[in-house]
Structures are given as C-alpha cells and as structure tokens.
Amino acid sequence: MREDVPLRSYLLVALGGFAYCCLTFVWFSLPAFLAPVSDALGLSGTEAGVLVGAIPLTYVPLSLASGLVVDRIGPFRAIGAGTVLFGIAQILRGIAQGFPSMLALTVLLGVGATAITFGLPKLVSELFPAERVGTLSTVYLLGSYAGTAAAYGIGRPVLGPALGGWRPLFVASGVAVLAFALCWVAVSRAFSAPRYGDDEPPSSVRRDLRRVFAHRELRLLVVVGSAYLFVTHGLQGWLPAVLESRGIAPAVAAAVASGFVLARVAGTLTVPPLSDALGRRRAPVVGCGVLAAVGAAGLLAADAGVPAASLAVAACGLGIGGVAPLIRALPTEMEGIGPRLTATAVGLVFAVGEVGGFLGPLSVGVARDLTGGFGPGVAGLAVAGAVMALAGLRLSDPAR
Structure with a gap:
C-alpha cells in the first residue's frame, strides 16, 4: 500500500x-x-x-x-x-x-x-x-x-x-x-494525486444496494449512527431547558450548554486519531457510547449543582464528538464496502439515523408533556447511549 x-x-x-x-x-x-x-x-x-x-x-x-x-x-x-x-x-x-x-x-x-x-x-x-x-x-x-x-x-x-x-x-x-x-x-x-481503493467500474444500483443492506457490520453501524443522532439532536435541542429544570440559573445553563459543543470538538480531535494510532475501532465506539450514556444519566443526578452538570455534559459531548468521525470513516475499512461504496454506506447510516435525529428531541418533548418533567426523556437519551455501546461491542476491528 x-x-x-x-x-x-x-x-x-x-x-x-x-x-x-x-x-x-x-x-x-x-x-x-x-x-x-x-x-x-x-x-x-x-x-x-x-x-x-x-x-x-x-x-x-x-x-x-x-x-x-x-x-x-x-x-x-x-x-x-x-x-x-x-x-x-x-x-x-x-x-x-x-x-x-x-x-x-x-x-x-x-x-x-x-x-x-x-x-x-x-x-x-x-x-x-x-x-x-x-x-x-x-x-x-x-x-x-x-x-x-x-x-x-x-x-x-x-x-x-x-x-x-x-x-x-x-x-x-x-x-x-x-x-x-x-x-x-x-x-x-x-488536482492530481494517488487514489486509494479499487478502480473497478460501478456495478448496478441493485447489486450495490443488496451488498450494502446485507452487510452485517454496516447494519451494526446503522444502529450506532441512529443512537448517535438520537442523543445529539435530543440533547442539543433541550439541554438549556433540562439544566434550568435542575435548578440552574438560565445564564449559567446557557454557559454549561455551550460546553457541550466544546466537548464535542475535544472528542472529535482526540478519539479518531487515537483509534487510528491503535488500529482499533470497536473499543473507541464502545467507549464513546458509554460516555454518552453516563453523561446523559449524570444529568438526572445533577441536582448537586453546576459542577456535576458540567461533568455530565462534558462526558456526553466527548462521546458524541468522538464517535461522529468514526461513523463516517468505518465503511471505508469494511470488506465488501471500501472506498467504492463509502458514500452509499454512509448514506444508509444517515437515511435511518436521521429518523433517530428527529425522534430524539421529539421524545424528550413528548415525555415532558406526559410527565411534567425531563427525567424520562433524558433517561431515554442515556438508553440510546447504551445501545450505541452495545452495538459497537459487536463490531470487528479492521485487519491491518
């Protein structure tokens, strides 16, 4: 190579x-x-x-x-x-x-x-x-x-x-x-530069779709992507309101919520390079799912004040930010997908995953209307983080 x-x-x-x-x-x-x-x-x-x-x-x-x-x-x-x-x-x-x-x-x-x-x-x-x-x-x-x-x-x-x-x-x-x-x-x-991957001509759409839909690893990645988008949109849409409901002043809640973006940037900058250096994909995805689950669950116990809420938001942001590039990168390494079908594979992840992106904030809002609080909705985000970790646990590390 x-x-x-x-x-x-x-x-x-x-x-x-x-x-x-x-x-x-x-x-x-x-x-x-x-x-x-x-x-x-x-x-x-x-x-x-x-x-x-x-x-x-x-x-x-x-x-x-x-x-x-x-x-x-x-x-x-x-x-x-x-x-x-x-x-x-x-x-x-x-x-x-x-x-x-x-x-x-x-x-x-x-x-x-x-x-x-x-x-x-x-x-x-x-x-x-x-x-x-x-x-x-x-x-x-x-x-x-x-x-x-x-x-x-x-x-x-x-x-x-x-x-x-x-x-x-x-x-x-x-x-x-x-x-x-x-x-x-x-x-x-x-532009001209070396290209990686195969140079075989595109096959039929039906054959490519069959290959993508039948791919076990990619189906697991669809689950990971759906959970990722469920947590991301659910939390970023409601985070200031959730923090205020835990007794945090609006101005402070806005500042803590901005930390979610910073934590996502930190996760994006650190997790993928570490994953590349170690040649491991499964452990980083599982770790990111655990961080998202623990962070969301921590918001349920954030009555202790701003420090606890800040730690919870940081943990969730690190997990979400870390897994985001991996979702887009993993199809390249999958046998039967590779560079030739990367866009189709990522398209499938988002086609299904954005349903989770829509349902995340919706479920938090519906749960609030039904119960009068954010507890059940935030608990659902924590469950989604756990689902991400469990799906990641069944992924395989690429052969080097």
Whole structure:
C-alpha cells in the first residue's frame, strides 16, 4: 500500500472542510434568525418548527439515493454541485415572501447538503489509506462545527446588523458560497494525486444496494449512527431547558450548554486519531457510547449543582464528538464496502439515523408533556447511549 500522501491531498480535505463550514453557516442561519424571519413572513410556531426541522428530515428519504449518486459521479463533482445548489437556495431564501417558498428553498438547501455530507467521506476515502481516514475525517467535521458557531456567534450579532438584516445576510452568504464553489471547481480540476481503493467500474444500483443492506457490520453501524443522532439532536435541542429544570440559573445553563459543543470538538480531535494510532475501532465506539450514556444519566443526578452538570455534559459531548468521525470513516475499512461504496454506506447510516435525529428531541418533548418533567426523556437519551455501546461491542476491528 502506498504510504506517502502528498501535501495537496491534505489541502484539498481542508478545502472540503471549508465547504462544510459554508454549509452549516447557511443551514443554521435560519435558526439563528428565526424570530425576525418569523415576524417578517408571519409564521406560526408550527411553521417555524417545520422550517427548522426541514433539512434533517430531507436526509431521511434522500440520503441513500444521494450516496449512490456520489459513489458514481465522484466526490469532486458531488461537492461542487452540492455547494452550488445550497448557495443558490440561500440566495433565494433571502428574497422568499412566505412559508411555502421558504420551505421549498430550505428543502432544496437540504438536497445540496446531502452531497456535502456524503461527498466528504468519499473524498477522504479516496485520498488517504484506510488506517488514516478516521483522523482526516476530523478535519471536515471541525469545519462543520465552525460554521454552526459562526452562524450564531457572528452571523446573528455582527453580520446581520452590519448588512441590514437577515435578508441581506442570506443573499450575501449565498453569493459567497457560489464564489467558493468556483474556487472548488478550479482546484479540483487541476488536482492530481494517488487514489486509494479499487478502480473497478460501478456495478448496478441493485447489486450495490443488496451488498450494502446485507452487510452485517454496516447494519451494526446503522444502529450506532441512529443512537448517535438520537442523543445529539435530543440533547442539543433541550439541554438549556433540562439544566434550568435542575435548578440552574438560565445564564449559567446557557454557559454549561455551550460546553457541550466544546466537548464535542475535544472528542472529535482526540478519539479518531487515537483509534487510528491503535488500529482499533470497536473499543473507541464502545467507549464513546458509554460516555454518552453516563453523561446523559449524570444529568438526572445533577441536582448537586453546576459542577456535576458540567461533568455530565462534558462526558456526553466527548462521546458524541468522538464517535461522529468514526461513523463516517468505518465503511471505508469494511470488506465488501471500501472506498467504492463509502458514500452509499454512509448514506444508509444517515437515511435511518436521521429518523433517530428527529425522534430524539421529539421524545424528550413528548415525555415532558406526559410527565411534567425531563427525567424520562433524558433517561431515554442515556438508553440510546447504551445501545450505541452495545452495538459497537459487536463490531470487528479492521485487519491491518
């Protein structure tokens, strides 16, 4: 196997990470400006909620199909096309006049988002040997975290007022995305580097689907991914309210909740490189599941105050952040999947997993309505973390 990876491969993955940063900035610009957007378009609470959840729900029916397309056209064209699509959608969202048009454009943005989500794992699987895919997957995930943070931390308080409101910001950010898309096309056309994996032509869609659905290890990874998204969306959607219900002041609860993001970054930076260095996948996935379960369970016992809640949030964030790159990297190493079917495999994980992403926050809210508290809902998140660990326990370590 070729061990020398040229510098330009690293630079291209970094550029792909910036594509993810652009995506999450435009994705979360709507939630960041939800109040003024709702006022301008006359949205009801239900309509606003539908808009916020529209992109994750788009992944459920489209993920598998998007993965199949990415595996056939390649990551370079997929990322370029996806970037153009969500850039145009963001510009048009800036001039939308009502709920139907805003919903349609947000769904269009979600379609472009799938090309980035599945194109980047495909890109890394082609440019790097399997034993380094986990570490390199952290690069584009850090880009996604940066874009999300920028939408809330810079877009809403700084760029929005400077540009004159949410509409000019949506248009300007969409134009910036299209400018980046041109840069991506120029760089990727001039790019040449060693590729990893097989070069056999794509087989039939039916054969690829049969191979993916029948793969035991991948089915276990689907369980891991579903539990990961269940905990991630369930906790990040309700964490400040959960902390306040444990007697923590709102301002302090917001600060502790921000620690969840920092802990996810720490997990993303540490777990995959350690997993790559040790050549182990099962133990890191199990460990991340245990951390998520213990952290969520710790929130149930956080009446002791801020230190206990902070430790619980940190444990859960480390587990969630650590497993996120591994979910995207593991298919590359699976016999019968490999780089050729990486995007399809990751697409399957998200097609099923985003159902968990939708049910996570929903279950916490329903449990609160039925019981008057967050205990049962948070306990469900802890159970999901345990499920992640149990599924990971049955995974196999790759042969080196």
